[in-house]
Amino acid sequence: MLEHALFWVLAVLAAAAGVMVFRFDSMARATYALLTSLLCAGGVVMLLGLDYLGVVILLMMTVEMALMAVFMVMYMMNPAGLMPMSMLHNTKGAAVLCGAVFAALAAGILLAPWPARRGRPPADPTHDLGMSLMGPHMLTMMTLGMALFATIVGTVVLATRRGRYDRFGDDLKARRPDDPVPGGGRR
Amino acid sequence: MDLRDRLRRAALSRPGVMLVALPGATPVRLELEAELRRRGWPRSESPAAADLLVVAGERDPIGEDSWLDGIWEGVPKPAVRLAVRHPGDAAAALDTGHRLLREDAGTRHDLAPAVPPSGGESAAGRNGRPGGGRGERTDDGAGGHHDDGGDQDDRGGHNDHGGHSDGQGDPDGQGGGQESGHGDSGGGDGDGDGGHGGGHSSHETHEMSGPAGLPMAERAEDRDGLTLDRLHLPLGPALPDWPAGLILRLVLQGDVVQRAGTETLPVRRRKDPFWDEPWLRAARGETVPRAEAARRRCAAHLDSLGRFLAVAGWDDPAARARRLRDGALSAEPGDRLREDVVSLARRVARSRALRLLTAGLGPLPAAEARAAGVSGPAHTAGGDAYDRLLVWLDELGRAAGQFGDERPLARDDRTGPRGTLDGAAPPSRGLLDVLPGLLSGAEFAGARIVVASLDPDLDELTAADRREAAGV
Amino acid sequence: MSETAPLWAAAVLPFALLALAAVTAGCGAAVSAAAERGPAGSARELTSRAAAPLREALRLLVQQPRTTTAADGALRRAGVALLPTAAVLAGAVLPLGFRSVTDPGVGIVWFNAMEVLAWAAVWLTGWGPNSALSLTGGYRFLAQGLAYELPHMLAITTAALGAESLRVGEVVARQEGLWFALWMPAAFAVYLLSAVAMAFWGPFGHPLGRDAAGGAAAELGGPARLVLLGGRWTLLVVAAGFAVPLFLGGGHGPLLPGWLWTLLKTAAVLAVLLAVRRALPAVRMERYTEFAWTVLVPLTLLQALAVAVVVLNR
Numbered sequence: 001m002l003e004h005a006l007f008w009v010l011a012v013l014a015a016a017a018g019v020m021v022f023r024f025d026s027m028a029r030a031t032y033a034l035l036t037s038l039l040c041a042g043g044v045v046m047l048l049g050l051d052y053l054g055v056v057i058l059l060m061m062t063v064e065m066a067l068m069a070v071f072m073v074m075y076m077m078n079p080a081g082l083m084p085m086s087m088l089h090n091t092k093g094a095a096v097l098c099g100a101v102f103a104a105l106a107a108g109i110l111l112a113p114w115p116a117r118r119g120r121p122p123a124d125p126t127h128d129l130g131m132s133l134m135g136p137h138m139l140t141m142m143t144l145g146m147a148l149f150a151t152i153v154g155t156v157v158l159a160t161r162r163g164r165y166d167r168f169g170d171d172l173k174a175r176r177p178d179d180p181v182p183g184g185g186r187r
Numbered sequence: 188m189d190l191r192d193r194l195r196r197a198a199l200s201r202p203g204v205m206l207v208a209l210p211g212a213t214p215v216r217l218e219l220e221a222e223l224r225r226r227g228w229p230r231s232e233s234p235a236a237a238d239l240l241v242v243a244g245e246r247d248p249i250g251e252d253s254w255l256d257g258i259w260e261g262v263p264k265p266a267v268r269l270a271v272r273h274p275g276d277a278a279a280a281l282d283t284g285h286r287l288l289r290e291d292a293g294t295r296h297d298l299a300p301a302v303p304p305s306g307g308e309s310a311a312g313r314n315g316r317p318g319g320g321r322g323e324r325t326d327d328g329a330g331g332h333h334d335d336g337g338d339q340d341d342r343g344g345h346n347d348h349g350g351h352s353d354g355q356g357d358p359d360g361q362g363g364g365q366e367s368g369h370g371d372s373g374g375g376d377g378d379g380d381g382g383h384g385g386g387h388s389s390h391e392t393h394e395m396s397g398p399a400g401l402p403m404a405e406r407a408e409d410r411d412g413l414t415l416d417r418l419h420l421p422l423g424p425a426l427p428d429w430p431a432g433l434i435l436r437l438v439l440q441g442d443v444v445q446r447a448g449t450e451t452l453p454v455r456r457r458k459d460p461f462w463d464e465p466w467l468r469a470a471r472g473e474t475v476p477r478a479e480a481a482r483r484r485c486a487a488h489l490d491s492l493g494r495f496l497a498v499a500g501w502d503d504p505a506a507r508a509r510r511l512r513d514g515a516l517s518a519e520p521g522d523r524l525r526e527d528v529v530s531l532a533r534r535v536a537r538s539r540a541l542r543l544l545t546a547g548l549g550p551l552p553a554a555e556a557r558a559a560g561v562s563g564p565a566h567t568a569g570g571d572a573y574d575r576l577l578v579w580l581d582e583l584g585r586a587a588g589q590f591g592d593e594r595p596l597a598r599d600d601r602t603g604p605r606g607t608l609d610g611a612a613p614p615s616r617g618l619l620d621v622l623p624g625l626l627s628g629a630e631f632a633g634a635r636i637v638v639a640s641l642d643p644d645l646d647e648l649t650a651a652d653r654r655e656a657a658g659v
Numbered sequence: 660m661s662e663t664a665p666l667w668a669a670a671v672l673p674f675a676l677l678a679l680a681a682v683t684a685g686c687g688a689a690v691s692a693a694a695e696r697g698p699a700g701s702a703r704e705l706t707s708r709a710a711a712p713l714r715e716a717l718r719l720l721v722q723q724p725r726t727t728t729a730a731d732g733a734l735r736r737a738g739v740a741l742l743p744t745a746a747v748l749a750g751a752v753l754p755l756g757f758r759s760v761t762d763p764g765v766g767i768v769w770f771n772a773m774e775v776l777a778w779a780a781v782w783l784t785g786w787g788p789n790s791a792l793s794l795t796g797g798y799r800f801l802a803q804g805l806a807y808e809l810p811h812m813l814a815i816t817t818a819a820l821g822a823e824s825l826r827v828g829e830v831v832a833r834q835e836g837l838w839f840a841l842w843m844p845a846a847f848a849v850y851l852l853s854a855v856a857m858a859f860w861g862p863f864g865h866p867l868g869r870d871a872a873g874g875a876a877a878e879l880g881g882p883a884r885l886v887l888l889g890g891r892w893t894l895l896v897v898a899a900g901f902a903v904p905l906f907l908g909g910g911h912g913p914l915l916p917g918w919l920w921t922l923l924k925t926a927a928v929l930a931v932l933l934a935v936r937r938a939l940p941a942v943r944m945e946r947y948t949e950f951a952w953t954v955l956v957p958l959t960l961l962q963a964l965a966v967a968v969v970v971l972n973r
Contacts, residue, residue, distance in 0.1 A: 028731065028786055032734065035779065052765045055768045056772075058772040059775055062778065063808070066778040067805075069782050073798050074441060124764060126765060160411075161411060181630055181945050182946075183948065194721070197714075198717035198720065198721045201714055203718060227708070233792075233878065235725060235873075235884070236880045236881075236884050263722055263724065263725040264723045265721075292721055428870070441798075442795070442798070498869065499940045500868055500869065500941020500942075501939070503938075506694040509695075510695065540938075544941075544942065631795055636870075
């Protein structure tokens, strides 16, 4: 009973916050409405008994939205998002796309022949999740992780204008890097 | 009801104080700081959490200091504003303010109302309720009892931008469209800012269409060649640990200062600049014992040191430096004081963390310093903020060694705490001139540390003509 | 081994944390006052100094709230309220002795998720009032989060690795013979650093720094300020308290009952943090981030590797 009530509260909140993302005209408000929606979704995942996944959703999404704020400062140095701005782009196309995806998913839910449950839910879903990710697919996951990491490092290196020759001189002999604002690493 | 009353009195047993020092009122500021410390009243960094707004110095007779009213608007009830003009008045004025605060939780007493500019209207309603108390000299003026009713205090100058409310952001999601008909606001924004920001009513007033009629950020290239928003932010004259009377007009992108310009409030002072007094008096032929000059130099550097450490976020030695500063200015016996000063200097000099955190900020080579007319510690250091700090510590130790020296100061000894006092311009003039160059490219916090490491004393700015008048 | 406390504990928890926070703040105030006004002359004077935070709380309660022009009040209020909420929710998995309000199987991840909410809280508090100085404080905490969070996550993961469980009760149980702090010193040290950084307090108090006139709290007066600062002290107590089950053996100890050991160890950690605050200036992130990423991250990774090797050979 309590679980049902919780589910409906979280579900309605998630949907309402999701709608508000498109109604707000301030970047900060839209961002945090989206975060609210995602936190509620994480709560729903926890209700399903997948504690680890749910909590990780809370963690990751909060950090992600906090990082968004860095870009807010870059593009909107005016605090409090005083400047009303439309958060909508490509409205018609997006509406068509969203409608189609929603219809397809809903149809899938209603029409799929769901199998009856076999066996019991595991005592520790976190452990099972880890086993299924890291057991037979260990090599895949490791490769994927390294590839993602290399991609991130590569894009950052390509995006910065200054390379190590700018920082340490043409012969890379400088004791201290020549940075606009010195970091604290080398003294 | 009675309980609520008692609770309120207990709550206001030690009111929060925001102290704003006007240039030329150094002795008053020192006396107030010492008095507040004796009472253990908490100090507020911003008007938001203050109950008492204490102005050290005299308000401008022609009403040019409307920025003070901006701060006053920002103090929530219960609130009392008072001005202290003479060092001897500090305790009595604070008592008066305290009494008024405890009378009524909804109080807003202005005991230092603005002087109406000629042809303008007064900022505060004056219904002439006398606000003076016992022992107040003439600080009370007409205690305008003004209620501003709402909780909307206008704190402009915060660069919110106005903006077009047509809800059409640009497609790539960049807010802050400056192309909407506002030109470059040229740095002159800030109308009566809530006190941290710049004071002057703006010279160029823009017609702002945005909410609250405030200037907007615009876009410009940053140091990586990206076009990002940039903000005009006036700093001062009422920031904590800030040289009294200095206003910096910063152009910020994110946390990086792109440009900085200095302005100063008009200095109103009847006597020599406080920190340079012994040397100027000796130059006029008076007999000044070296011990007195040493104590004054020591106190001046301890004051600068306290400010530097507070800005660097090291509260413990900052508080110690201020306590010792007051000791050096009082008649405390020299031996004990010398030990304390030397041990404090040693503790600060030994801190590796402080070195790692402040080295490399605001480098000023000796040659550049000399060319700009900087003498004194900043020239001696010939390096970054940390080097300047070390020179202070060095001079502190040396000055502490002369606490017992009763010989008179030589007439041609003109080495004041901030530099030579016989140059064409006062030492702080040079410090102010090098400041903008040192600030561009620094991060906000680094900029604060650079300002604190130079610590210009604006009281000196009118000293040049005074010395001529004295026939030096 | 560990068990869940009765239901009323959940109601008591916020008040218990607040009381601890008030005591800690009182000790901090006494230490600061000693620097400011010299050593206390009498016990009465010392008590009066230690009561300063309580007086300040009372003062802020009677002060009228205020807003700024064109502020985003909703976001500011959300930010201010979120901070103590996050601190209390993180405290729910904090065991007193061997019992916590709740001991979920992923308690460590839960703790981490709740303290990350503080990022959002401080940022919103800084952004909301529409003031450049509080915005500065807000984004300072974002930069700080980016600097401390990775080493911090790796440090608490190391403790979980040593216990082979994400359940806090299990981590405590595994330290019956030997505290983790003794054979994971690097992880413990990094955790202490990040506990201070998490609560943006002391040397890591730059987001509320004096140089920005109070930073994220610059425009806060009255009850809102009280909630934010109280939330910060509570977060500090929770972060320091969590070092006890993770690294200092929780309630394990001779003679005394478990809850008392927990309290004593928490008090010891807090005393160390107060001493650190006295000894260090504010750490600015443009100087710290490089250190965090190039020294602390590899260090904690090596620490995790060492622990993993030990665990595999058990």
